[in-house]
Amino acid sequence: MEDEAYTDINGNPISLDCQKHCSFCREFTVSSPKMSIGKVMGYTCAVWLAAYAVFFITANTAVLTGAILFTLLGMMLHIHLVKVDHESVLVIGSLGIQVSSSYASGRETSTFIEMSQVKDVVINEAIYMHQIIYYLCILLKDPSAPDDVSRVVPLFQSSRPRLNCLVKVYKSCQEILSNC
Amino acid sequence: MGNRRRAAAFSHATQAVSGPTAETIKTAGRKHSICMVSDFFYPNMGGVESHIYLLSQCLIEKGHKVVVVTHAYGHRKGVRYLTNGLKVYYLPLQVMYNQSTTTTFFHSMPLLRCVFVRERITVVHSHSSFSAMAHDALFHAKTMGLNTVFTDHSLFGFADVSSVLTNKLLTVSLCDTNHIVCVSYTSKENTVLRAALDPEIVSVIPNAVEHGDFTPDPSQRNNDRITIVVISRLVYRKGIDLLSGIIPELCLKHPDLHFLIGGEGPKRLVLEEVREKYQLHDRVRLLGPLEHKDVRGVLVQGHIFLNTSLTEAFCMAIVEGASCGLQVVSTRVGGIPEVLPEDLITLCEPTVQSLCAGLETVIARQRSGSVSTPASVHARVRNLYTWRNVAERTEKVYDRVCGEEVLPLDRRLRRLRTHCGPVAGSIFAFVAVLDFLFLLFLQWWLPDRLMDLAADASGPFGLWRQEASESKSKAPSKRGGQ
Amino acid sequence: MGPDDGPGAAVAWRKVLWERQPYPDNYVDQRFLEELRRNEGLRQYRYWAVVREAGLVGQQLSCVAIFITLWLYMEQGLLSPGTLLLISLASSLLGYGLYQALASQAEPVLQPRTCWADLQSVTIFLSFIFGFSPVLKTLTESVSTDTVYAMSAVMLLAHLVSFPYTHTSPPGSLSLNAALFASVCLASRLPGALHTFTMLSCALMVFALWPCLLRRVKNGAPHHFAAVCVGVCAAGVGGLASRWPGGAVILALALATVILLCPWLLVQLQRHKDNIHGPWDEAEISEDLSHFLQ
Numbered sequence: 001m002e003d004e005a006y007t008d009i010n011g012n013p014i015s016l017d018c019q020k021h022c023s024f025c026r027e028f029t030v031s032s033p034k035m036s037i038g039k040v041m042g043y044t045c046a047v048w049l050a051a052y053a054v055f056f057i058t059a060n061t062a063v064l065t066g067a068i069l070f071t072l073l074g075m076m077l078h079i080h081l082v083k084v085d086h087e088s089v090l091v092i093g094s095l096g097i098q099v100s101s102s103y104a105s106g107r108e109t110s111t112f113i114e115m116s117q118v119k120d121v122v123i124n125e126a127i128y129m130h131q132i133i134y135y136l137c138i139l140l141k142d143p144s145a146p147d148d149v150s151r152v153v154p155l156f157q158s159s160r161p162r163l164n165c166l167v168k169v170y171k172s173c174q175e176i177l178s179n180c
Numbered sequence: 181m182g183n184r185r186r187a188a189a190f191s192h193a194t195q196a197v198s199g200p201t202a203e204t205i206k207t208a209g210r211k212h213s214i215c216m217v218s219d220f221f222y223p224n225m226g227g228v229e230s231h232i233y234l235l236s237q238c239l240i241e242k243g244h245k246v247v248v249v250t251h252a253y254g255h256r257k258g259v260r261y262l263t264n265g266l267k268v269y270y271l272p273l274q275v276m277y278n279q280s281t282t283t284t285f286f287h288s289m290p291l292l293r294c295v296f297v298r299e300r301i302t303v304v305h306s307h308s309s310f311s312a313m314a315h316d317a318l319f320h321a322k323t324m325g326l327n328t329v330f331t332d333h334s335l336f337g338f339a340d341v342s343s344v345l346t347n348k349l350l351t352v353s354l355c356d357t358n359h360i361v362c363v364s365y366t367s368k369e370n371t372v373l374r375a376a377l378d379p380e381i382v383s384v385i386p387n388a389v390e391h392g393d394f395t396p397d398p399s400q401r402n403n404d405r406i407t408i409v410v411i412s413r414l415v416y417r418k419g420i421d422l423l424s425g426i427i428p429e430l431c432l433k434h435p436d437l438h439f440l441i442g443g444e445g446p447k448r449l450v451l452e453e454v455r456e457k458y459q460l461h462d463r464v465r466l467l468g469p470l471e472h473k474d475v476r477g478v479l480v481q482g483h484i485f486l487n488t489s490l491t492e493a494f495c496m497a498i499v500e501g502a503s504c505g506l507q508v509v510s511t512r513v514g515g516i517p518e519v520l521p522e523d524l525i526t527l528c529e530p531t532v533q534s535l536c537a538g539l540e541t542v543i544a545r546q547r548s549g550s551v552s553t554p555a556s557v558h559a560r561v562r563n564l565y566t567w568r569n570v571a572e573r574t575e576k577v578y579d580r581v582c583g584e585e586v587l588p589l590d591r592r593l594r595r596l597r598t599h600c601g602p603v604a605g606s607i608f609a610f611v612a613v614l615d616f617l618f619l620l621f622l623q624w625w626l627p628d629r630l631m632d633l634a635a636d637a638s639g640p641f642g643l644w645r646q647e648a649s650e651s652k653s654k655a656p657s658k659r660g661g662q
Numbered sequence: 663m664g665p666d667d668g669p670g671a672a673v674a675w676r677k678v679l680w681e682r683q684p685y686p687d688n689y690v691d692q693r694f695l696e697e698l699r700r701n702e703g704l705r706q707y708r709y710w711a712v713v714r715e716a717g718l719v720g721q722q723l724s725c726v727a728i729f730i731t732l733w734l735y736m737e738q739g740l741l742s743p744g745t746l747l748l749i750s751l752a753s754s755l756l757g758y759g760l761y762q763a764l765a766s767q768a769e770p771v772l773q774p775r776t777c778w779a780d781l782q783s784v785t786i787f788l789s790f791i792f793g794f795s796p797v798l799k800t801l802t803e804s805v806s807t808d809t810v811y812a813m814s815a816v817m818l819l820a821h822l823v824s825f826p827y828t829h830t831s832p833p834g835s836l837s838l839n840a841a842l843f844a845s846v847c848l849a850s851r852l853p854g855a856l857h858t859f860t861m862l863s864c865a866l867m868v869f870a871l872w873p874c875l876l877r878r879v880k881n882g883a884p885h886h887f888a889a890v891c892v893g894v895c896a897a898g899v900g901g902l903a904s905r906w907p908g909g910a911v912i913l914a915l916a917l918a919t920v921i922l923l924c925p926w927l928l929v930q931l932q933r934h935k936d937n938i939h940g941p942w943d944e945a946e947i948s949e950d951l952s953h954f955l956q
Contacts, residue, residue, distance in 0.1 A: 335942040335944075336942070337942070337943050337944060338937065338938045338939075339937065339943075359688075364679055365677045365679070366940075366941050366942050367942070369694065369695050369697075369698070369940060369941075369942065370940070370942040372695075373695070373698070373938060373940075379688070379690040379694060380688055380690060381688065382688060383686075383687035383688040384679070384687055384688075385687055386679040417944065419945075419947070421947055421951050422947060422951070424951060424954060425949070425951045425954050428954050454954060457954075490944050490945040490946075490947070491942070491943070491944040491945065493942075494679070511945065513941070513944075513945050514941060514942055515679075515941075518677055518678050518679045518680075519679055519680065520680055521678075521680050521681075530945035530947070531947075531948070531949060532949060532951070533949075564680045565679075565680075573687055576687070577687070
């Protein structure tokens with residue numbers, strides 16, 4: 001299954017893990033690479049050097065303290081709120097879809113969507129920053145108006161895999177959805 | 181390697197067809213991937229908008245792939261699909277004035293490049309000289325090495341400062357455009373002069389009218405009276421001031437004359453004043469803005485169609501009027517004399533006196549019953565201008581353009597310098613160099629191989645067409661963007 | 663027909679769209695651009711006629727110079743306000759008489775303003791200026807003198823730029839306001855309230871009344887108009903020369919440029935005029951359609 005190498009839209013390698021728990025239950029996990037130490041060091045050094053330059057001119061030690069606190073706080077917030085290591089979609093036929101993401105700090109968030117609310121899972125195109133990308137999303141319907149799409153839930157928002165990866169997930173999802 | 185992977189991904193996405201590589205495109209006959217660019221597209225309404233839409237539909241019918249690029253209209257942004265898989269990109273660019281975007285020469289580059297690359301565009305076709313985005317697209321397409329076509333829909337003077345400046349910009353913009361399409365011979369002369377072009381690369385392809393939508397229906401007419409229909413935007417350029425002079429003149433002379441005026445605009449006030457002053461409320465009806473589908477219903481109620489435009493490249497309204505079987509009276513301006521044969525139209529000078537005289541002769545003819553029947557007029561007009569014919573002729577322009585070479589940067593710069601004068605030429609040569617550097621930066625920042633190729637909805641590998649022919653499998657799960 | 667299909671049968675090409683012709687779409691006929699017309703309705707200027715018209719611009723420039731000269735005299739105490747008031751009174755009466763005399767022969771107005779109405783306006787204006795002159799005197803005290811001068815210069819320039827040289831109406835509101843603003847600024851730098859009052863009445867004379875009289879002269883006695891312009895220009899240069907020779911030289915050069923050089927350039931450059939007309943031009947509505955609405 002893992003023979004194809006996947007990348008995200010910026011060309012960074014990611015990995016897709018498909019687990020078949022049973023015939024109507026599948027889990028897809030997209031994992032981004034861990035935060036690289038080099039990058040963290042780079043950012044930290046940049047902030048500290050800038051702070052030292054300011055300190056050199058103003059001779060105010062508060063700048064250095066501020067820089068240290070800023071980098072520490074920034075790193076903590078980053079791993080807690082921004083950096084996502086794994087994003088997974090668990091599709092259970094006739095029951096629903098669970099979307100969860102786990103952050104680098106270990107925090108996990110997940111939402112569950114009942115199957116009665118799910119209209120379809122589709123691949124869509126959107127303009128994202130200065131490019132046009134494909135993304136996978138769940139279309140939700142309001143039970144009172146089953147023909148309309150009430151809301152769109154985009155999947156893999158942090159890892160943003162490319163089309164080949166999305167197509168694989170999409171096909172597996174469709175297999176389950178069409179059977180229930 | 182990257183290519184193969186992409187092709188594989190593509191075949192997954194499309195389910196039915198294998199990924200078209202460069203070779204297969206060539207063997208598929210002269211089928212082009214055309215990108216129509218203009219600021220003006222639906223939901224905006226007007227001549228350019230319907231031209232782009234109907235031309236695209238006919239080109240799709242002929243097996244070409246067409247995508248339309250325009251700017252976002254309110255909440256309508258992202259990617260949408262229209263009839264027959266016509267894909268429309270509504271790019272989020274800032275609108276400046278009159279639905280035209282601002283131009284900085286650069287900011288539209290990343291998104292336009294994205295569209296051109298992922299849709300594998302071979303010809304960029306820009307519309308309307310009022311559209312900044314169209315000019316931007318021509319410029320970027322040349323930087324990216326694509327062939328370009330431009331359609332000019334309007335006439336411009338040479339007298340004032342603003343037209344001198346816009347004409348200079350047009351000269352620069354059309355300097356290395358491969359082919360230009362104009363809608364009438366007058367428009368061609370105008371464009372050739374404005375942009376200092378070689379007339380050989382300017383083709384005249386008139387607009388067309390959906391004659392199926394404009395059929396006569398004499399039963400709708402009230403034959404106790406004579407009804408003159410006017411359908412246009414109520415603005416100065418459409419000669420509404422002339423109309424405000426004609427209405428009282430003729431209404432006083434002919435008590436059975438009625439006016440039916442459709443359209444909206446700032447000059448509506450003038451018409452309302454005239455109606456008020458001469459107590460013509462029952463004889464002059466102002467219908468307000470009309471939807472395209474309602475136009476025919478208004479046209480068939482009339483006997484005479486009146487057009488008072490002061491300038492017009494190609495007047496679709498008079499063809500629509502004639503197609504509904506009306507007698508057409510129009511001013512002799514711009515390309516109008518070229519549009520209809522002399523026995524179907526009465527041409528007048530743009531003065532109240534001349535228009536009244538023209539209308540009087542037509543009214544007299546109408547009374548004596550010596551006019552041809554609506555059905556015979558329709559039969560004569562219906563085959564004059566068809567979108568299929570327009571698409572065929574446009575296709576030939578694409579065929580010719582595709583064989584042409586795109587100037588490399590050094591020759592492009594030399595051409596800009598020699599063609600656009602030493603000052604403007606040098607400035608825009610500099611801009612062209614910057615544009616090229618920006619393209620290199622973008623290619624480094626987001627290489628082409630990282631862009632997913634789009635699944636075709638139309639064209640030789642179009643999914644919608646195949647779905648329609650197979651007519652069984654479920655439509656691909658792609659919907660309009662957010 | 664697509665581009666470059668090659669001409670087929672020897673049918674004469676016609677400039678019509680409704681007929682399918684055996685020519686390619688990009689066919690260029692002999693008659694291409696035959697309806698192009700160049701320099702239609704071109705006006706040929708004659709040098710002296712243009713110089714005459716430019717005289718109006720020159721004399722307005724001189725008027726500003728005369729006003730500045732008066733101000734210089736007042737500021738340096740060389741001219742007492744009383745004398746100036748007497749002179750202006752005399753010249754106003756003279757001008758008014760001339761104005762009325764020219765009115766009778768120039769344009770028969772339906773309802774001429776009576777002398778009584780004129781006298782009323784004059785009284786109102788003068789009493790207001792007189793009443794407010796102490797206020798105007800102190801108005802710009804908190805502003806530095808440099809600023810006041812700069813503002814006056816800008817405003818006088820605005821007056822010259824926006825002066826309606828072509829229209830036959832009295833001086834436009836923008837130019838008149840700019841000039842009066844400048845005169846208030848300058849007058850507030852004079853030593854006393856009476857000086858301010860005098861200066862402002864002079865400003866009204868030079869910038870409001872004089873253009874009206876000049877217009878009458880131009881319409882009623884066109885032969886004397888040139889002489890009047892020359893006279894005003896000479897007065898402007900001469901007056902300025904008595905207090906500020908350098909300024910006078912600059913003014914003389916400016917006048918020569920405006921009156922003699924610019925018309926010459928206009929006539930010379932006329933040769934290079936290349937205006938294109940054709941069927942694509944927007945038609946102009948030449949008739950007056952307003953009578954339908956009246």
